[in-house]
Amino acid sequence: MWYDANRVKWRCQPLCFALILLAGLCAGCQKKGEITVYRVCKPTTPTSEPDASGTQINRSALPTRALPSIPAEESEALIHWQTPKEWKPSPPSAMRYANFEVSLEGNARADVSVVTFEGDGGGDLENVNRWRQQIGLPAANAKELRTLVLPIQCQSGRILMVDLQSPQGDLLAGWIRNAERCWFFKLTASGSIPEMEKEHFIKFLRSVSLRP
Amino acid sequence: MLRNIFNFLSSLRLTIVSLGAAIVLVFFGTIAQVNLGGHDVQTRFFQSLIIMWPLGSQGWSIPVFPGGHLIGAILLINLIAAHLRRFRWTRHKLGIQLIHGGLIIMLAGGLFTDLFATESFMRLAPGETRDYSEDGRTMELAVIDQSNNKYDQVTSIPDVKLKTGEAIEHESLPFRILVHQFYQNSRLTPSSKANEVGQSPANRGEGRLFSVEALPHATAENKRDSESAIIEILPLQQTDSKDNPALGCWLVSDQISQPQTFTYGGKNWSIALRLKRYYMPYTLMLQKFTHEHFPGTEIAKNFTSTVTLIDPSQKEDRQVLIYMNHPLRYRGNTYFQSGFEPDDTATILEVVHNPVFVAPYLACIVIAAGLLLQFGSHLYTFSRRRNLLTAS
Numbered sequence: 363m364w365y366d367a368n369r370v371k372w373r374c375q376p377l378c379f380a381l382i383l384l385a386g387l388c389a390g391c392q393k394k395g396e397i398t399v400y401r402v403c404k405p406t407t408p409t410s411e412p413d414a415s416g417t418q419i420n421r422s423a424l425p426t427r428a429l430p431s432i433p434a435e436e437s438e439a440l441i442h443w444q445t446p447k448e449w450k451p452s453p454p455s456a457m458r459y460a461n462f463e464v465s466l467e468g469n470a471r472a473d474v475s476v477v478t479f480e481g482d483g484g485g486d487l488e489n490v491n492r493w494r495q496q497i498g499l500p501a502a503n504a505k506e507l508r509t510l511v512l513p514i515q516c517q518s519g520r521i522l523m524v525d526l527q528s529p530q531g532d533l534l535a536g537w538i539r540n541a542e543r544c545w546f547f548k549l550t551a552s553g554s555i556p557e558m559e560k561e562h563f564i565k566f567l568r569s570v571s572l573r574p
Numbered sequence: 575m576l577r578n579i580f581n582f583l584s585s586l587r588l589t590i591v592s593l594g595a596a597i598v599l600v601f602f603g604t605i606a607q608v609n610l611g612g613h614d615v616q617t618r619f620f621q622s623l624i625i626m627w628p629l630g631s632q633g634w635s636i637p638v639f640p641g642g643h644l645i646g647a648i649l650l651i652n653l654i655a656a657h658l659r660r661f662r663w664t665r666h667k668l669g670i671q672l673i674h675g676g677l678i679i680m681l682a683g684g685l686f687t688d689l690f691a692t693e694s695f696m697r698l699a700p701g702e703t704r705d706y707s708e709d710g711r712t713m714e715l716a717v718i719d720q721s722n723n724k725y726d727q728v729t730s731i732p733d734v735k736l737k738t739g740e741a742i743e744h745e746s747l748p749f750r751i752l753v754h755q756f757y758q759n760s761r762l763t764p765s766s767k768a769n770e771v772g773q774s775p776a777n778r779g780e781g782r783l784f785s786v787e788a789l790p791h792a793t794a795e796n797k798r799d800s801e802s803a804i805i806e807i808l809p810l811q812q813t814d815s816k817d818n819p820a821l822g823c824w825l826v827s828d829q830i831s832q833p834q835t836f837t838y839g840g841k842n843w844s845i846a847l848r849l850k851r852y853y854m855p856y857t858l859m860l861q862k863f864t865h866e867h868f869p870g871t872e873i874a875k876n877f878t879s880t881v882t883l884i885d886p887s888q889k890e891d892r893q894v895l896i897y898m899n900h901p902l903r904y905r906g907n908t909y910f911q912s913g914f915e916p917d918d919t920a921t922i923l924e925v926v927h928n929p930v931f932v933a934p935y936l937a938c939i940v941i942a943a944g945l946l947l948q949f950g951s952h953l954y955t956f957s958r959r960r961n962l963l964t965a966s
Contacts, residue, residue, distance in 0.1 A: 399746045401725045
C-alpha cells in the first residue's frame, strides 16, 4: 500500500478541503455572465436638495447623473459658473448636465439647460439649425450663420452665442469647446425672452470657466 | 498509476515549475499593462485558467500560457498533496504544519476572494439616500418591468451577453432583444440628422437624437470604456406581433444614464445600459461630509462621512461615522471612505463584499504561531544543549 493506514484520518481532512475548494472554483466560474432577475422597491424622490448657492453646480453631486455621463474617475470640477440668484436649480433630466428654472412675468417660465459632450459636439451649423428647427425656424446656411453668431468673452475664452426668435418662442444658446469636450448652454421660453433675462444669460456665459 | 499521480502532485519539481511559471506570468503581465491596461491584464492574465491570445479580428484565440487561477490552484493542490505525503504528527513538526496550514488558508482565501468578492462604489450627496452601490467598470443592460405599484422587477443582462448579432431571450421578458451593434467604447454626439446619415439606426427613445462613434478600448488606469449598443425589441413569436408589434431600434448607452421607457404587452418598461448595481436590504443616507486639509495646502488631512444606517428588518436606525481606516462593517459589506467629489459635494464610499475577508488575518496568525513554535523549539533545544555542554 502506498499510503499509511494510520494516517488516513489526518489525510481525509485536507482532501475534503481540496474538494470543497474545487467545488467553489466551479461554482465561481459558472456565476459570471448569467442573466439575473431581482426586485427593488420603487425609487423614491431624492431627499437631497439641489445646490441652492447658485454659484456652482457639479454634476456628480446631483441625485442622478445627467447625460452624457462624465467618467467617475475625473476628480476635478470640470466647469464653474455664476448664476443669477433668480435662477432656481432643478434636478437634471436625461439629457442635461444642469437645469435651472427662471420665472418670467406673469406665470411664464423659461428654462436654462447645460449639456456637455465629449469631442467637438457636432458642427456649428448643424447645432444652430437644430435649435432653429425646435422653434419652427427654417434652416440657415453657412453664410447666414456668420451673421447669427455673436462671440462672448468668458473666463476660458470665447463662447459663441445665437439669439433666435420666433412666434413659437425664443431661444438663446451658447457653446464653447476645449480639448476634451463641448458645452452647450441654452435658455428657452414659450414666448419672448425679456431683455433683462437675456442680460442675465449673457452674464452667466461670461462667468463660465472650464478646467484647463 | 495512482501513486505516480500522487507523487507528481506532491513533488518539489512541480512546486518549482509552478513558481517559475508564476514569475513568468507576473513579468509578462506587467509588460502587457502598457497596451492592455491594468484591469484587462488582471482579468486575462491573473483571473483566468488559461491565457487566450486573440488571432486577428475573426474572434479566434489560442491558449498561450496557464493563467493565474490555474497556477494558483496547482500550487495549492501541490501544497496539500505534499502535506499529505510528508505529514508526520509529531510535536517537533507542529510548527511546520502550522506554517503550511497558514499558507493553504492564504492561497485558498486568495482564490475565493478572486471568485466571490465584489468591489463597488456608493456616491452620496448630503441628504441623499441610497440602497445600492455601482460597480467601477462592469456594466449591465437593465430591463425594468415597472408595472407593479410597489416594486420594479429588474432583469439584469450582463454586458458580456451584448454581442453583435446576438438575440437575448429570458423567461422574465415577454419580448426578445436583438443586438444589432455593440460598442465596447464609444462616444455619443448630438445629431439632428442621425437617422438620415445612417450613423445611428435608433429610431426610438432618447438615443435617436445621437450618433454613436466607436472608440478604441480605454487602457489608462483612470479611464473606463463607455459602452453603447443598438438593440431592437421584437416579439417572441411572429404570431405575437399583431398584438405587440416590434418596438423599433434603441440606442442604449451608459452616457444615457436615465432609463428610456416604452409600453409592451400592457406593461410599462424601461431600459438602461448602466454600471452594474448591487442592491442591499437597507439604506444609507449621508448626513454630513467633512474634508480637512493640512494648513496652507491642498493635501487631504482627513475626510469623514456621517451616515444614517436604516435597516427596518434588523430594527437598525443609527448614525455611523466613516473615516479613513475606520470603515462601517454591516451585513457582510464593508464601507470604506474612498474619496470625494470635487468641492466636497459628495462622498464616495467603496463597498467591499468579501465572504472570506478573515482568511488573510487567520492565515497570518496561523503562520506567525507556526514560525514562533518552530524557531522557539529550535532555540530551546539549542540553548538546552549549550547548557548541557557548559555543565559537562
